[in-house]
Amino acid sequence: MFEPFTRLADWGAYRLLGLEPGGRLAEAVHFFVEDSAKIFVLLVLIVFVMGLFRTLLSPETVRGYIEGRSRGAAYLLAVTLGAVTPFCSCSSVPLFIGFLEAGIPLGVTMAFLITSPLVNEVAVVILASIMGWKMALVYVAAGLGVGLIGGILIDRLRLERHVEAYVWQIRMGAPARIEADLSPSGRVRQAWGEVGAIVGRIWLYVVIGIALGAGLHGYVPADLLARHAGPDNPVAVPLAVLFGLPLYSNATGIIPVAEALIAKGVPIGTVIAFMMSVVGLSLPEFIILRKVLKPPMLVFFAGFLAIAFTLVGLLLNALFV
Template identity: 50%
Template sequence: MSAGSGLLSGTRGATLRLILVLAGLAALWAVLFAVNEVAWDVMLGEWLGLDLRQPVVGAVHFLLYDTAKILLLLVGMIFVIGLLRTTLRPERVRSFLEGKPLVLSLGMAAVLGAATPFCSCSSIPLFIGFVAAGVPLGVTFAFLIASPLVNEVAVVMLADMFGWQVTGAYVTAGLGLAMAAGWIFSRMSLERWVEDFVFAAPVAALGLDGHRPSLAERVGAAWEETRDIVGRVWKWVIVGVAVGAAVHGWVPTEFFATYAGPNNPLAVVVATLVGIPLYSNAAGVIPIAEALWAKGMATGTVMAFMMGTVALSIPEFILLRRVLKGPLLGLFFGTVAAGIMIVGFLFNAVF
């Protein structure tokens, strides 16, 4: 065997070992993500003997579970997207999207968001990866809005509680709001309001000198990018989820009865603004919405409360502030909140 053949064989062997390591790590990540909630149930409920129904214990459980989930998503999604970007250059992503009508690109992003059953905070890792990959901000925002608003669990639960007519209108409104907000953002030049580190990631510089990077170089660049981004935001994940845990499941029912009842013409505005601090996913807020609806709250007001709770939250604001500068963050929250209120008023007029 020649020296060249031996070197080639060694390179192939190293590549195969790296692939096996990556497969093993992927399997470990999948197991950790799958058992995350159950593991905290066992640790707190069985090992420590705590009652998970108690508000304080439930808040601690939520903090541990949601923090672990978001950090796992950050590490996993940023790494995978970074690895894909070492093969698929941002220019190709942009050219692919530029070749499609804007409405189609926004629709694809909204449908992808609906297919990923994440809460508002859990969608941020994919949002960061898409922005870093060169996906236009308007399209990326459409994904970020649709992901928490619409998913298959929410659709089934809504249909069971409110019927298919309200459910169909909710899904249409959620996807329409995501696309409309994305279209508005697409009309503006907003890239300057994204933090520089998102675009200056190690993956972006890989292969610029014409060198075709090896798998090991691709993995190294993707891991360096993951460490950089996660290192910048992990503390804020904990802060954001801690804020969410403090208010998780708490709904001021007496406040709603007084200020968001059918006699208040601004009930939709009140419901939206009150819903924003209450961090939850769609499946978690629907039973609360049903209880408010059963007490006589108008359908549009209930939907506005739901949308405000799942699409916008203080934890999401804290996390996004590490990625977006103040003006863009304010524009995003203001636009989505206004859209939710419009949807609420339309629902009250129709139902």
């Protein structure tokens, strides 16, 4: 299925640029060309298909599905809908306020907000195409589990007092909504519009991720990463989480880096922990969430995610020795 991308990379690296197969630069260029072509083609196709799907699933629809459900059903719906509705960090505040205004518990709301950036259907398909469905399903299960546990824990600890007071005072009316064109052609236009918006927003992160992955693939000795981030290093997983903190990318952009790390022998748990840290501990999202959450809640939220990602990495390393 992906042989055309390999052939394109062969032509670009070996014929167009005249690089010798097996050389470090040739390996890096081959990786960059193949992954760039593969990821961007998949990105456009999947975002378009999911854009058609999301013409039926607006944020208001998501809120309506969750509203009025029993607590257990609400948690399951929250993480499931979070997995198929990757709203960006700029949507965090209106979604947060809208969910709470509708009477949805804080824990359920946070479960949705944790899962949404972590589990991304575009990233899952690309991850599966590059590293297999086994790793993709492991990543999905880990993301859903972290979101579910995080929401329940926030609910049980009754952290509502750490939400800014004005949020609880908001009572939004029914704003006038512009009627969307729901004809087949209108849905296609909306889907293509979503392709332009999403790809336009993340393409640079994807290119940077592929470039980093290409550099790791071509120039970093295999034994170096395997030695310092291998299963014999007891602090490899927490270090991977710490290294991910200052970085910012979405799940799609970090996949090429994860691919290169695994190819170099870094254990799957360490790689998953690093991926989740880069995606889930996003500095821009925390800055935006500060508008609705008090500092103690943000500290708790960040601490929980860091600990959860570390435990996920350690568990996966133990299971996939």
